[in-house]
Amino acid sequence: MNVKRMAAVMITAVFAAGAYAQVYTLPSVSGEGTDSVAIGSKAKYQVTRDPAVNTPLFNASGFWWTNNGGFTFEQTNGSPLTATGGSGAQTPDGAYDQNEVVMNVTGPVGSYQVTAAEQSRPITGSGCVDPTPEVLPVVVVNLPTMAFGADSGGCGAPASNLLVPATVTGYGKYDIRLHVAAYDLSANPIGTAQDVDITNHMNAYTTHANTPTRLTVTVAQLQAAAGGSFPPAGCYFDISATNMQDRISKKHHNYAFNVTEVTNNNPASGDTYRFYIYPVPTTQPIQHIQNNW
The missing domain is CATH 2.60.40 (Immunoglobulin-like)
Known part of the structure; x- marks a missing residue:
């Protein structure tokens, strides 16, 4: 697995998953052991690009963002995600260009997963996808x-x-x-x-x-x-x-x-x-x- 970091960033809180192992920590919201989001929210998630595949030999890597709740993703400015980058002559590989996304949590309440897999984009030759993507459990809860x-x-x-x-x-x-x-x-x-x-x-x-x-x-x-x-x-x-x-x-x-x-x-x-x-x-x-x- 590439050395990378997946984080859910919500206002000032940062929920980090360390390299190689999914360790969920919550420094600013106590009493919560799993990433919890309110129904109807826009939750921001981020993956730090792997430095090993983001050298001068590579174009900026892409990411395969998915979730099992049917929730849509968008950029932090509200625009749709783009998938224009790729390897070699920048032939699109289908991965999203953004390492930072916003997920529209429409519900219903329940347990879900957010998944991100990094796609390398070498300037010469073909790239590849991390075969062991990061997975973050997410619980959707009702508003108070x-x-x-x-x-x-x-x-x-x-x-x-x-x-x-x-x-x-x-x-x-x-x-x-x-x-x-x-x-x-x-x-x-x-x-x-x-x-x-x-x-x-x-x-x-x-x-x-x-x-x-x-x-x-x-x-x-x-x-x-x-x-x-x-x-x-x-x-x-x-x-x-x-x-x-x-x-x-x-x-x-x-x-x-x-x-x-x-x-x-x-x-x-x-x-x-x-x-x-x-x-x-x-x-x-x-x-x-x-x-x-």
Whole structure:
């Protein structure tokens, strides 16, 4: 086998397979023993060219990229892969010219393999293909989801932060964006809706399945959503989730759209948590009602 290195590069993480032996390491995403990618992601993979067949006697080597999931490959700029190079007079040999590719992980969830075999391209004569290609196991997982707990409420302006009950399913840590909108008790919108970003939530590299948690919305954030202060006549807040990422989905880079995560804009499936602030009753003066007999 040629001395080479296969790596899955996702944002800043590098998943390396050493020379001669497939050794999967994960220096920046703990708690993960196999390369895991989120469904719908664009996962970047790279193979370092073998220096032995990339000397002045050779054209730049090509690569036979395959996977057993039917996923398509593209260049890191979103263009199709090219296969124009070859040996001798550059007669195309069918291998892709790119040693760095992006795989469109459309799903379904499950276990797959990404395979790369290097094709040498000598300037004189014919090249050959590595007979023992590199194989990287890949697990495709669902995007994280969450569900809100039962609505709640209380009398008067809250003196402490709101702890929104929820359950989460995914692979912590989580980044969650909540959308907080305020209404008066007649359901008329008030104030200015706020987006609340919660990062590195549930700081443990753990798999969760409908695991209870609490999401913090501060008193100041509630006040801002209500227009700067809580109306004495009362109000309520509808809180929804407009984005949620876990440690798997966060490591992918969507090269086509230049964003650093997979789209997951409905993690709670339309679920909303409602929190009421009821007016504090004001007891009226006691009146002595005259008897009429």
